[in-house]
Amino acid sequence: MAVCVAVIAKENYPLYIRSIPTENELKFHYMVHTSLDVVDEKISAMGKALVDQRELYLGLLYPTEDYKVYGYVTNSKVKFVMVVDSSNTALRDNEIRSMFRKLHNSYTDVMCNPFYNPGDRIQSRAFDSMVTSMMIQVLSRAPCCRAGEALWA
């Protein structure tokens, strides 16, 4: 249900970024980039001591008029950022969490691949298909958002 999914490496460069309405890609890239600051803020707020207890799911990073941005950080400081359409009110926190969990699992699968060098762009087809499935759900579940966007566009 995301309109944009991004995987950011520890050094804050993107390993994977993909958005659904491809015409607005730059906007999403920008949103993801700015959300990184929020992510860092949330991480540091937890403090070092809590690193073990820190929850991976960061929750809503910041909402904009059209979109909501959710974040998730792994223990290796790889961040997943998801941009969701605001009009998609049916999305609950649990669902977002489950989506992040799926992302994380797929990411670890990518990592397991010995041919993948950490730090490379993620080109795994399995990962792509998983992300696509997540995004497509968005479209299917929230037809209204499409219409809404059309209005705004």
Place this chain on the structure above:
Amino acid sequence: MEGLTLSDAEQKYYSDLFSYCDIESTKKVAANGRVLELFRAAQLPNDVVLQIMELCGATRLGYFGRSQFYIALKLVAVAQSGFPLRVESINTVKDLPLPRFVASKNEQESRHAASYSSDSENQGSYSGVIPPPPGRGQVKKGSVSHDTVQPRTSADQQEPASPVVSPQQSPPTSPHTWRKHSRHPSGGNSERPLAGPGPFWSPFGEAQSGSSAGDTVWSGHSPPPPQETWVSFADTPPTSTLLTMHPASVQDQTTVRTVASATTANEIRRQSSSYDDPWKITDEQRQYYVNQFKTIQPDLNGFIPGSAAKEFFTKSKLPILELSHIWELSDFDKDGALTLDEFCAAFHLVVARKNGYDLPEKLPESLMPKLIDLEDSADVGDQPGEVGYSGSPAEAPPSKSPSMPSLNQTWPELNQSSEDTAIVHPVPIRMTPSKIHMQEMELKRTGSDHTNPTSPLLVKPSDLSEESKINSSVKFASGNTVADGYSSSDSFTSDPEQIGNNVTHQRSHSGTSPDNTAPPPPPPRPQPSHSRSSSLDMNRTFAVTTGQQQAGVVAHPPAVPPRPQPSQAPGPIVHRPVDADGLITHTSTSPQQIPEQPNFADFSQFEVFAASNVNEEQDDEAEKHPEVLPVEKASDPASSLRVAKTDSKIEEKTAASVPANVSKGTTPLAPPPKPVRRRLKSEDELRPEVDEHTQKTGVLAAVLASQPSIPRSVGKDKKAIQASIRRNKETNTVLARLNSELQQQLKDVLEERISLEVQLEQLRPFSHL
């Protein structure tokens, strides 16, 4: 033998041939003689002929009975049509043209064939016209759909197979025949014989080229062109196997075909690749894969770790992206390692890819780990497009926890180690780790070495133990971590090259994980502050020698006194503070004993010391054991500290090389304890005296050796503690002596070096002449 249904024309033809061959009219035809000539005349490659003979049972019986002969003839026709040779194909392949034999001797046959074929034009629905390239499946029958035996006589299946069928289906004919059960959804038209009436088989090649479709058909059958390089990186000639897998008879035409088959073939292949046929692993292939698997992992039930597999498949020179995709497909349980089945699947995919087949999106059913040996998987990718995705996603390993499920194999060890370390972590330094030390040393001696140092700080004594040379010190460097931090690695080796060798040697050791695929050891962490998390580096996993070592490895919180051994975890933990105190007091006393050790507070030296100790231990200990006992004062403080340290250091060091040294136990712990030691022993340990190192090592070794067994619960008993303290002191002195001796050796070596350099300088002008 399956029941053989022959069309009338075939019946006639075959019986004629049989009677032709059956010269003696014995109703049995010997394998040699006319039959052989006949088969040779079929223009099939020898191996195909052999295969035919085998399939029809003649080899079993030793002769060709009538039924065998007929089956053989049918198979000849099958082979000539380009279908894979399978027993079931004799019945399933429809509209097969009559076998064509072209030898002069067989003129009659050919005549017969011609006649028959003309008669049987309608039989098969081959599009009657010879030249119409086989590909023309369109004409053909349409669809056979699958299944098993479709009586040949039902020739009129030729429903105008949809043109679509043709290109796709021609290749699938093989799959169709491959599977016993036909079911081939994909193969609908498999039946379509590749058109071409018998007699005109030879021009088939040209005809083929005439129609690209035909080419594609053929290519569909046979794996893309000459498989000589089936596995480029493999030495064995899988080509033959691969070839036999597909209608070998096609070989002749393959060459022609391949020429023309360029693009269309690719397309066809692409489509056909989605069928099981290309993905089916023949027995020869499987055997080959298994052998390759064995070269990497002798245990067939074991795993090939990811890195080994990566190296192996990288040799195939496929692009990394494709290899990555192949891995994704074949690592079924997503654990980062390949089981035998997964490996075979991956290998098969690599081979297919090298031969030009495109990789499927999903793992073909025939390659799924459990199903590899099945001929038919229920829903083998019928769809023309994709192969069996069916099971794979469903079976995708359950979602893994985010925490690196892939490192399954290593995790358990890691966990163990971490647990051990966790336990040991707080363990106070053991006063008299004698027993434990002994044990550790034993262990180390026996070569449980790799596991020693999980933490970067740990020197890998294991390796050291192997080398009695001083060089081992260099090894620690392998510990990389330690060595780097302490940089004394090269000090003692009398042999510079050795050092170097050792280092490298050691490194490899230290880096090895249980499976030999250890990830590179984490960068050396000079810091003593080994947090728990840092202890989770891979080194640790390898260092699974014993829990003991693990204990040492664990990050020693700065405050924790050096742990004598991990094994002492339970007890020591409790006593650690006690021990620490004891040690401290001990150390305090030590100065008295060792007036000359002024710089106990010298932490930097401590590291050096540690390093040197490590180094020394290895060689010194061996030698110095006996002498260690008479501890010198100097070594004393060191020893006292050392004891604590030693526990760690000793473990490291002892492990390292001392063959007989009991100090092994401490080696693994050596690095970690360092920080700890600092605290406790501030004075002694740091005793940087390099000189003492040698002594110390010796002392340590000796001390350790002398301590028969250090009761774990020593701390509980004051007396015991003191006794252990004493023992440790002794050890210290021994080690200190060792240290000094090593230092001496070092000096000698350096002098030698200097002299050599001087000589070199002198000679240099001459060399230029």
